[in-house]
Amino acid sequence: MHKEDFNNKYKQFVSVIDDALNLLVTESKTPQKTVYSAMRYSLLAGGKRLRPVLMLAVCEMLGGKPEDVVPYACAIEMIHTYSLIHDDLPAMDNDDYRRGRLTNHKVYGEAIAILAGDGLLNLAFETMLMHAQNYGSDLKRHVQAMKIIANASGVEGMIGGQVVDIEAEGRDISSQQLEYLHRHKTGALIKAPILAAAVLCGADETYIKCLESYAEKIGLAFQIKDDILDVEGSFDSMGKSVQKDMKKEKSTFVRLYGLEGAKNILSSIIQEAVNQLDVFGDKADFLSELAYFIAGRQS
């Protein structure tokens, strides 16, 4: 797939998601307007939308209808965004900037930022449930998809990873522990849209296994690249403070393997991820290119 075709396709997916998110969290004149405004501030801050893009791409590859998965894709982006808002809080990572703008609590205060995060997590489930109730015979699949997403964002998924991350600060951890941390903190919510899309589109076991393996590998690759960018990136390209992991003595792949070592691991994991897609032939071109995109991104 040409890079330009990939970029256009990516933008197209992002625009579907942005439009849907914009409608799901509207400007409001109700007494809750402050929290809606705080939710919109972070949700519509123009992130990469990697997770929803993955969901739409898998759906398209498997011949599913986008309208069946868009609400789930939006829900996952809401969950991702809430986790960033809470993660940035003074009691957590204490970050002032995110995506080139002040963090949520810097604009709305801590109390509203906490509630905006809670509100987004809750709205993710409201969105999925409202959508699911339109389905009759397929309802079982929809409940399964919601369960995949719920588990991925919970204590055995993303939240668990954040806990381990907090506890690992300033301590040396093993390479196994580091992988565990990232498989949960970042990996779980990259895997969820892929698996949920596969389930919603009725993919068979073989397909699901290949997609699961692809998902795990790009999830890990995403985190290794994050660690590399923390060292090599600039505030301008990243839109957030860099080298903060290093300063906080956080365990990272760069700290464990050195910069070159981390880059080598990244390359081979991307190759392994792409290999998992063989079974889908040409149809997997976008997902294959997406793996390289993750490794090459500058923000």
Added chain:
Amino acid sequence: MHKEDFNNKYKQFVSVIDDALNLLVTESKTPQKTVYSAMRYSLLAGGKRLRPVLMLAVCEMLGGKPEDVVPYACAIEMIHTYSLIHDDLPAMDNDDYRRGRLTNHKVYGEAIAILAGDGLLNLAFETMLMHAQNYGSDLKRHVQAMKIIANASGVEGMIGGQVVDIEAEGRDISSQQLEYLHRHKTGALIKAPILAAAVLCGADETYIKCLESYAEKIGLAFQIKDDILDVEGSFDSMGKSVQKDMKKEKSTFVRLYGLEGAKNILSSIIQEAVNQLDVFGDKADFLSELAYFIAGRQS
């Protein structure tokens, strides 16, 4: 219904819920053990379990099977507990005590308390979805019940009420605004278990309308009593700081109508609530007694 029979029945319901919660959030040796411990600390702190008791009582009155609703009842208690953990945070109400013990962040620190709250909200949905997937033809009802609960805890429900509460601090608000605040902050999550149980048990429209009206009235009564207890209660009976609403100049029914005025309103609302149950005859004895219990409670 004799007071003793009521008390025994109430204890019986509580014990069903406590046992189920204890199994749903287990002690853990995994890397996430700190957050599980923090979640258990607040979830198993022995609250009144009013919301799950309401759900079991409505289910029993309508002839439903308790096992069909217990996971939802537990989910609602998880949501209630997470909201208390976040509400107690320094950035919110900044409370040191809750149910006679140190608040979550006082024991586990703010970061873990935030994540324990997030974890409980997320686990509520995981619990409901895991349960729902066991149902075939009834699945639509289960999705509807989850949606009722999700909406009640979201920005158009409980979270919305909290936002309005924060913004009302130190300001005079009208009686309409005060009712709005409480209908959302407390009322929504008292109504949800009643309506969700009715839907799960297949209640008809007339029954649902009566139960909805009962729910709204006891929800409001609960909050008025809370305001009265903030003035009349002691730390020993309440297990938390009292007179804090007064000190913070929060809008309360007592502030708006005076202590005697608030007590009079409470009495008539309880009577109205009980009247809504006429249609159920003797079967509603427990729910009827429960309304008086809410008005008479000392904690």
